[in-house]
Amino acid sequence: xxxxxxxxxxxxxxxxxxxxxxxxxxxxxxxxxxxxxxxxxxxxxxxxxxxxxxxxxxxxxxxxxxxxxxxxxxxxxxxxxxxxxxxxxxxxxxxxxxxxxxxxxxxxxxxxxxxxxxxxxxxxxxxxxxxxxxxxxxxxxxxxxxxxxxxxxxxxxxxxxxxxxxxxxxxxxxxxxxxxxxxxxxxxxxxxxxxxxxxxxxxxxxxxxxxxxxxxxxxxxxxxxxxxxxxxxxxxxxxxxxxxxxxxxxxxxxxxxxxxxxxxxxxxxxxxxxxxxxxxxxxxxxxxxxxxxxxxxxxxxxxxxxxxxxxxxxxxxxxxxxxxxxxxxxxxxxxxxxxxxxxxx
Amino acid sequence: xxxxxxxxxxxxxxxxxxxxxxxxxxxxxxxxxxxxxxxxxxxxxxxxxxxxxxxxxxxxxxxxxxxxxxxxxxxxxxxxxxxxxxxxxxxxxxxxxxxxxxxxxxxxxxxxxxxxxxxxxxxxxxxxxxxxxxxxxxxxxx
Numbered sequence: 001x002x003x004x005x006x007x008x009x010x011x012x013x014x015x016x017x018x019x020x021x022x023x024x025x026x027x028x029x030x031x032x033x034x035x036x037x038x039x040x041x042x043x044x045x046x047x048x049x050x051x052x053x054x055x056x057x058x059x060x061x062x063x064x065x066x067x068x069x070x071x072x073x074x075x076x077x078x079x080x081x082x083x084x085x086x087x088x089x090x091x092x093x094x095x096x097x098x099x100x101x102x103x104x105x106x107x108x109x110x111x112x113x114x115x116x117x118x119x120x121x122x123x124x125x126x127x128x129x130x131x132x133x134x135x136x137x138x139x140x141x142x143x144x145x146x147x148x149x150x151x152x153x154x155x156x157x158x159x160x161x162x163x164x165x166x167x168x169x170x171x172x173x174x175x176x177x178x179x180x181x182x183x184x185x186x187x188x189x190x191x192x193x194x195x196x197x198x199x200x201x202x203x204x205x206x207x208x209x210x211x212x213x214x215x216x217x218x219x220x221x222x223x224x225x226x227x228x229x230x231x232x233x234x235x236x237x238x239x240x241x242x243x244x245x246x247x248x249x250x251x252x253x254x255x256x257x258x259x260x261x262x263x264x265x266x267x268x269x270x271x272x273x274x275x276x277x278x279x280x281x282x283x284x285x286x287x288x289x290x291x292x293x294x295x296x297x298x299x300x301x302x303x304x305x306x307x308x309x310x311x312x313x314x315x316x317x318x319x320x321x322x323x324x325x326x327x328x329x330x331x332x333x334x335x336x337x338x339x340x341x342x343x344x345x
Numbered sequence: 346x347x348x349x350x351x352x353x354x355x356x357x358x359x360x361x362x363x364x365x366x367x368x369x370x371x372x373x374x375x376x377x378x379x380x381x382x383x384x385x386x387x388x389x390x391x392x393x394x395x396x397x398x399x400x401x402x403x404x405x406x407x408x409x410x411x412x413x414x415x416x417x418x419x420x421x422x423x424x425x426x427x428x429x430x431x432x433x434x435x436x437x438x439x440x441x442x443x444x445x446x447x448x449x450x451x452x453x454x455x456x457x458x459x460x461x462x463x464x465x466x467x468x469x470x471x472x473x474x475x476x477x478x479x480x481x482x483x484x485x486x487x
Contacts, residue, residue, distance in 0.1 A: 013433065016404035020355070085353070086378035092399065093388035099395040106402055110383045112353075 004033040007132050012105060015132050019107055022124035031124060034131035039252075041073070041130035041137045042239055045155030047117060047177060050143025052163040053187040055094035056222040058140050062098050063225070064232045065136050071103040073129030073137040077118050080110040087111075091140060105129065116150030117141040123154050123259060144177055152180040153255045156248060157238045159231070161185045162201075164193035178204065181215045183234045189219040189227060213241050271310045275302050354382045354478040357405040359396040360389045361424075364414035369463065373409060373441060373470065380471045382478075393423040400428075400436050406478040412442040417452065425456050435485060437477045441470070 003021065006014020018030050044061075046054050058074065065072050076091035087110035098104040107125065114120045118141055129137045141151050152158045160181035186197050201217055216234040220227030242248035279285055279302050287293040293301075358374045360367050367389055374384045385403045387396065400408050412420065417440065428434050439459040440452060449460050458477050461470045481487075 013401055013404075013431075016402050020404040023353075080383075081378060084379045084381045086381045087383045088374055088378045089383060089385045090388075092385060096388055096391070096395065099387075100392075100398050106399075108383075108385050108403060110353075 004030060007034060007128065008037070010133065015105060015128060016107070018128050019109075019121070019125045022128065023109070023112070023119070023121040027121065027124040031127055034128065037131040038127045039130065041126075041134050042157070042235075043126055043130070043137045043139070043155045044235060045139050045141065045151035045158040046161060047141040047144050047148070047151050047158065047180075048161030048185075049145065049163075049166065052143075052161045052166075053220075053222045054140050054143070054161050055091045057159075057161060057185065057187060057220060057228075057231075058091075058138055059095045059097065060220075060222050060225050060228045061138065061231065062095065062104060064228050066098070066101065066103065070135040071133065072098075072105070073126075073132065073134035074104070074106045075109055075122055075125050075129070075137070075139045076106065077109045077111055077122060077140060077142050079142050080112050082113070085112070105132070105134065111142055115148070117144045117148030118150050118154060126154055147176040149176055149180045153258050156242060156251065157182045157235055159183045159185055159235075161187055162197060163188045164191040164197045182213065182238050183231070184215055184217045185220050185227075185231060186217070187220050187222050189221045194219065212245060212247065213238060268308055271306070271308050274310050275306050354406045354475070354482075355385065355403055356382050356407045356409055356474060356478070357385045357387065357396070357400045357403055358409045358411065359387045359391050359399070360411055361391050361393065361396060361420045362412065362414050362416050363390065364412065364416075365389055366413050367411065369413070369442060370409075370411035372467070373411065376467045376471050377409075377474060380475065382474070393420060393427055396424060397427040397431060397433065401431060401433055405436055406481050407437045407439060407474055409439050409441060409474065412440065412444070415443070417442075417444055418448060421452055421455050421457060435481065437481050439470075439474060439477065 001014060001017060003014045003018040007018060021027065021030060046058050046061075048054055055076070058076075062072050062074065074095070076089070076095075078087055078089045078091060080087040089108035089110060092106060092108055095106055098106065109119045109122060109125065111119045118139065122139060126137050126139060139151060139154060141148065158180050160177055160183070162184065164186065184201050186194055186201070188194065198217065198219065205215060205217075216237065218227055218231045218234055220231060222228070242251065279298070284293070284298055284301065288295055288298050356377050358370050358377070360370050370386070374386050377384045385399065385405065387399055391399075396408060396410070399405075408424075410420070410424070421438075421440070424438065428436060428438075437458050438456060439461070440457050441461045444452070444460055444462060452460055459470075459473045461473070
């Protein structure tokens with residue numbers, strides 16, 4: 001199957017396969033072939049703690065978008081198990097109204113060990129859906145705590161979804177996710193504490209110095225579809241602001257710079273693993289374990305001999321003795337090897 | 346490629362039709378997850394169209410259909426018809442739930458690769474799904 005041609009033709013199976021390829025680390029040729037077709041979609045991030053109603057709100061937004069005739073791509077991220085690497089992806093359950101709509105494409109995505117609230121391949125999947133021709137691409141993050149803010153690198157507009165009765169104003173003030181919001185949503189607005197949360201967000205907003213766009217605040221009751229029109233309008237107001245102020249380009253340029261940096265760091269990480277394995281073989285790590293050499297000095301020695309273009313040597317290929325020596329590293333590669341064997345035998 | 350190949354299999358666990366009992370489906374979903382697979386659960390009351398569309402968009406290796414209502418002889422022909430129509434006949438289909446033994450050969454004739462009920466150990470199901478998904482990847486050169 002030529003997935004690039006398939007995506008250009010609008011073949012849904014090709015898009016699905018392409019996303020899997022990207023998840024497996026093979027995005028480079030796809031993105032290279034399709035990059036010129038991207039940049040048209042309005043990308044929206046929906047984030048917030050578990051259970052606030054992100055999926056229900058996303059479903060309500062899709063209904064609203066379809067009323068306007070906009071096609072939608074959805075990426076729903078759920079966590080992978082750190083133990084089995086498996087995942088139970090259940091966000092679809094709240095989107096069943098849209099399963100057979102030919103203009104809605106829904107993809108569940110496991111985080112696969114990525115910690116920023118999205119998966120490593122989420123950005124690539126957004127680009128693929130954009131190239132496919134979706135008007136809107138909505139990314140729903142895993143249920144986040146206070147610091148998973150990577151969605152703001154992927155989305156043009158970030159919606160931070162909160163619910164009443166889940167913490168005092170200090171929680172509101174300290175959370176890093178509060179600083180990435182272009183739009184705040186207080187969902188479950190029928191809750192008796194909803195007014196208080198609304199006031200707390202308002203107060204917090206007056207204390208911060210906004211330049212340009214001050215985040216909108218929308219009260220919703222997603223299960224009943226209430227407030228969704230206001231959210232829809234807020235999304236497009238922010239979109240208009242981004243375009244008119246020129247900030248959309250600035251924002252995307254900064255996101256691309258971040259992405260390019262990540263790609264380089266990713267490749268360096270492979271070379272670092274190789275250098276670490278070599279250091280283990282040469283007995284350097286033993287010296288650290290025996291407290292003969294301190295960790296900083298060991299790092300300096302490895303760094304001095306470091307070749308960033310050294311071929312990536314996956315842990316699975318290392319001799320068992322070496323794997324046992326490289327602490328931490330050996331655990332991951334053991335599971336990977338076991339996993340690998342289980343799957344292919 | 347810089348990164349290692351991935352063997353993460355993707356399984357859609359689907360509940361078709363009117364039966365509202367999904368404890369079995371959830372237990373199976375959890376067991377497959379614990380075996381390292383990515384399991385997409387559709388929720389209750391799915392039509393054959395919804396199941397096939399989900400499997401296509403999720404790039405599933407296997408669809409596991411849990412059915413306790415006795416409607417399997419109606420649902421499976423429809424499911425296979427749609428899979429062929431959408432050029433997705435390569436997706437493996439397995440069945441679980443309450444299925445009379447005399448129906449099993451007929452389901453297999455339709456294309457169901459394995460049938461499991463509550464009597465069989467969960468591990469046998471997990472092993473079968475793993476094997477079927479791996480064979481599919483080999484068949485398709487993925």
